Amino acid sequence: MTNKLHSTYRILDASANRACEGIRTTEEYARFVLDDSQLATDAKAIRHGITAALSRLPPGALLQARDTRADVGTTIQLPSEYDRQTTNDVLAAAAARVQQSLRVLEEYGKTIDAQLGQQFESLRYQSYSLMQNVLLQSHCHQRVSRINEARLYLLIECQSDEASTAKQIEQLAESGVDVFQLRDKQATDRELYRHATAAAAATERTNTLLIINDRVDIAAATNADGVHLGQDELPVSAARTILGPEKLIGLSTHDTQQVQQAIEQGVSYIGCGPTFPSTTKSFSDFAGTQFLSEAAQLLEKQPVPAFAIGGITENNLTDVLQTGFERIAVSGAISKSDAPNETAKSLSAQLHAVTN
Numbered sequence: 124m125t126n127k128l129h130s131t132y133r134i135l136d137a138s139a140n141r142a143c144e145g146i147r148t149t150e151e152y153a154r155f156v157l158d159d160s161q162l163a164t165d166a167k168a169i170r171h172g173i174t175a176a177l178s179r180l181p182p183g184a185l186l187q188a189r190d191t192r193a194d195v196g197t198t199i200q201l202p203s204e205y206d207r208q209t210t211n212d213v214l215a216a217a218a219a220r221v222q223q224s225l226r227v228l229e230e231y232g233k234t235i236d237a238q239l240g241q242q243f244e245s246l247r248y249q250s251y252s253l254m255q256n257v258l259l260q261s262h263c264h265q266r267v268s269r270i271n272e273a274r275l276y277l278l279i280e281c282q283s284d285e286a287s288t289a290k291q292i293e294q295l296a297e298s299g300v301d302v303f304q305l306r307d308k309q310a311t312d313r314e315l316y317r318h319a320t321a322a323a324a325a326t327e328r329t330n331t332l333l334i335i336n337d338r339v340d341i342a343a344a345t346n347a348d349g350v351h352l353g354q355d356e357l358p359v360s361a362a363r364t365i366l367g368p369e370k371l372i373g374l375s376t377h378d379t380q381q382v383q384q385a386i387e388q389g390v391s392y393i394g395c396g397p398t399f400p401s402t403t404k405s406f407s408d409f410a411g412t413q414f415l416s417e418a419a420q421l422l423e424k425q426p427v428p429a430f431a432i433g434g435i436t437e438n439n440l441t442d443v444l445q446t447g448f449e450r451i452a453v454s455g456a457i458s459k460s461d462a463p464n465e466t467a468k469s470l471s472a473q474l475h476a477v478t479n
């Protein structure tokens with residue numbers, strides 16, 4: 124074997140191993156984090172495709188060329204290779220590894236035979252769509268687990284400018300707010316769009332969620348996590364058509380029949396109320412704590428995250444918790460407080476004390 128061919132085989136061997144390891148890492152994520160058998164099967168098919176492509180080479184050629192002890196690359200390590208905080212960091216690193224190594228396989232493969240290069244090119248394209256689907260599913264999965272874990276949900280308006288909206292989110296996220304809903308009935312479309320864009324960046328930085336009130340279009344056009352709909356607004360199915368499978372859809376409910384229908388429509392969460400008279404919205408009828416108790420019972424058998432809403436404050440939170448609800452959505456309690464961050468901390472602590 125010529126020296127040139129020997130080096131090429133070493134490159135193909137190392138890159139095939141890296142690609143297969145990266146795909147295997149993705150496959151485990153699809154299988155054990157996402158519980159998605161189709162994505163796990165797609166990943167496996169790409170791994171097998173790599174093995175099939177390499178079978179065009181003389182049997183044992185790659186193994187014979189392997190010389191790990193003489194490989195100068197095994198000792199080159201960057202601090203970033205050890206920086207993995209979450210399973211998503213692992214997935215992102217694996218995705219980058221797969222794409223780089225398939226490109227290397229494609230380029231060096233071409234020097235051996237054009238068809239080998241083509242096979243790796245096709246596997247690289249397959250890996251792009253696999254990674255895209257896994258990442259989309261992973262976003263969706265993260266949103267669903269965040270809304271499940273959320274306890275304190277805050278409705279906010281656009282502040283004087285986008286930076287102030289973002290700052291408000293950052294401070295209140297630090298104080299325990301898990302979900303922010305941008306609800307501003309006065310803002311123009313352009314203002315709403317700009318503030319939603321800034322708010323989405325702030326919720327991403329703080330690992331919280333951003334929901335847009337009423338406006339499916341703004342939720343779709345920005346990086347928001349979803350939309351909140353009322354009973355007279357766009358049907359859930361229509362919002363789902365616009366938003367696709369990965370965004371959250373919340374629905375307001377005022378009686379148990381609406382709760383049952385919301386569950387059947389596959390909403391991501393529900394708002395239940397109004398519970399008490401509110402300082403930010405006026406109502407003629409109140410579903411009250413009786414409705415919360417009935418809804419809590421219904422939700423025991425068909426769990427969907429549910430947030431009690433309407434006039435909830437530190438003073439009446441115990442009445443809400445007694446109904447079996449463990450999540451609340453508020454506006455006035457925090458936005459009209461003299462010390463919004465302290466109020467948010469106190470509400471969050473009380474809510475977490477119930478479930479911990």
Ligand SMILES: Cc1ncc(COP(=O)(O)OP(=O)(O)O)c(N)n1
Pocket residue numbers: 276304306336337351352353354356373374375376393394395430432452
């Ligand atoms: C979490 C949550 N629950 C209920 C509502 C009320 O929504 P809706 O009935 O559509 O009324 P408006 O907010 O649009 O006035 C909500 N916004 N959020």
Ligand SMILES: Cc1ncsc1CCOP(=O)(O)O
Pocket residue numbers: 278396397400401402403404432433434435452453454455456
């Ligand atoms: C939008 C909305 N829907 C029911 S109450 C309410 C306003 C927010 O609630 P509060 O200010 O009373 O906490």
Ligand SMILES: [Mg+2]
Pocket residue numbers: 336337351352353356
């Ligand atoms: Mg509405």
